[in-house]
């Protein structure tokens with residue numbers, strides 16, 4: 001069955017460049033937020049995406065959602081280029097859950113209007129059937145029907161995130177892009193939301209792209225992991241093999257940071273120093289070489305090429321053929 | 322349903338969290354704000370008087386009585402027949418003041434409406450679309466800011482002739498700059514919120530996003546600017562009329578009343594003081610209201 005082999009969502013050599021103005025009269029400089037990224041999402045899997053703040057995770061998510069057009073490269077849904085797809089059709093298949101539930105719900109609308117918006121935009125059903133759908137989805141995400149008349153300001157972060165999940169799922173999408181859906185929440189609520197997301201995935205057969213700073217979350221939820229550094233995917237592997245034996249020195253550093261006594265809530269301390277490179281002027285050669293404990297001379301001048309093997313993908317001179 | 326077990330367990334904290342809705346909170350703050358209440362009451366009263374002018378005014382504001390010119394107001398020894406006295410043509414001063422409120426409020430409302438529509442459209446478009454649109458709008462704002470309002474208004478009125486319509490039109494077409502600046506900044510701020518991205522990801526059309534996601538969240542700033550520009554327009558009308566290039570006599574206008582009284586200012590200062598004070602009070606009331614509205618709506622914005 002070729003249908004099963006085609007990834008539901010695929011990025012092919014996608015690059016996104018912003019032009020950033022420095023100062024009032026500064027010349028705009030290109031900032032490559034996503035640099036020649038290719039990833040595939042198979043139906044039903046959870047691809048975890050990890051990386052430091054500013055490495056381009058959210059930009060990647062926006063490109064997948066069709067909110068940003070890639071500067072070059074292709075986004076394919078079911079093997080078809082995104083440009084050819086109608087925006088509404090795409091919206092029915094891919095929905096986001098954002099990081100900050102305090103910013104993702106319109107404070108001027110009540111919960112019913114927020115959750116029913118997708119149905120209204122897509123002219124699904126009438127007001128009566130919409131109300132029924134909203135009740136059902138509220139029940140599924142664990143909120144009582146009476147919150148329909150409440151406003152976001154009356155709810156806690158966890159409840160708001162449930163509302164955001166309900167809005168994302170009401171049209172029964174196939175793919176959900178979760179951009180750090182728990183990092184703005186209290187630790188106690190985080191696990192509730194994660195469990196909910198996990199159950200929903202099984203229940204509805206969803207495919208997730210799950211972005212997180214938190215490797216523990218990724219280990220818990222994901223089936224495959226992509227590690228991103230300065231706009232590039234530097235390693236991709238199954239969760240088991242990555243957590244057993246990370247190959248890329250950056251993945252290794254990320255993993256070690258999780259094992260330190262203080263569990264990183266936000267950005268894990270990578271023990272790599274704070275010298276996160278300027279994305280406007282990335283280092284030559286391997287972007288990671290100024291911080292890499294295993295850097296060689298070659299790394300300073302020559303960029304490693306990705307190697308694809310049975311374990312996944314790795315982009316590092318240590319693993320050059 | 323495998324879900325029913327854990328996901329359905331309703332958050333026990335929910336009961337405690339449900340508080341007043343944003344609307345209720347707003348109403349509470351609104352009625353608790355003294356400056357806002359004072360400003361709104363004064364303005365409301367004035368509005369009622371202006372609307373009911375034919376009923377409220379004791380005399381015809383145009384009726385001259387040359388035998389009873391410049392009768393002083395009651396508190397300066399006048400009679401109750403003309404509570405605020407009469408002007409240099411013997412017209413009842415109170416009645417002219419009341420009809421003048423119509424002119425001032427009309428100009429304030431309509432000029433703010435016109436400039437508000439222009440400025441909001443420009444500002445929201447610039448903030449939402451950015452890029453070229455923003456560049457063009459920013460350029461237009463700068464051009465407009467480089468023009469001295471009073472001089473341009475004077476020139477236009479001098480060419481087209483002074484009339485209520487011309488004054489309203491000129492002010493409406495001149496006072497949009499603050500609307501554009503404030504709406505652009507507010508839109509820029511709101512469009513970065515994730516609920517806008519969520520609406521885009523849902524596939525909502527741009528007009529829908531502008532009307533139901535952006536506009537309701539910048540409304541509070543818009544209302545504040547509307548009040549400020551209303552006061553601005555009322556003052557400018559008075560200025561133009563004072564200079565003889567605004568509303569033409571015999572239309573009763575506060576600026577015109579000050580202007581007509583200024584010749585007698587040394588002998589009968591109340592001719593200038595009465596309309597001047599009314600003007601001052603109205604502008605103060607509007608500004609109080611604008612300040613109050615900003616106070617009352619600001620905390621909502623932050624939460």
Ligand SMILES: Nc1ncnc2c1ncn2[C@@H]1O[C@H](COP(=O)(O)OP(=O)(O)OP(=O)(O)O)[C@@H](O)[C@H]1O
Pocket residue numbers: 018019020031032033051052053054055056057058059060279
């Ligand atoms: N609209 C934009 N214009 C210019 N630069 C941008 C824009 N959006 C993102 N960037 C830049 O692109 C880079 C990647 O940003 P992105 O938001 O994708 O990072 P991220 O990995 O999601 O970070 P975080 O973990 O903090 O959310 C950053 O350097 C950021 O400054």
Ligand code: SF4
Pocket residue numbers: 248249250286287288289290292293294295296299304315316317318
């Ligand atoms: S290529 Fe060199 S610098 Fe880059 S990660 Fe590998 S060893 Fe480190």
Ligand SMILES: [Mg+2]
Pocket residue numbers: 057058059179
């Ligand atoms: Mg991000």
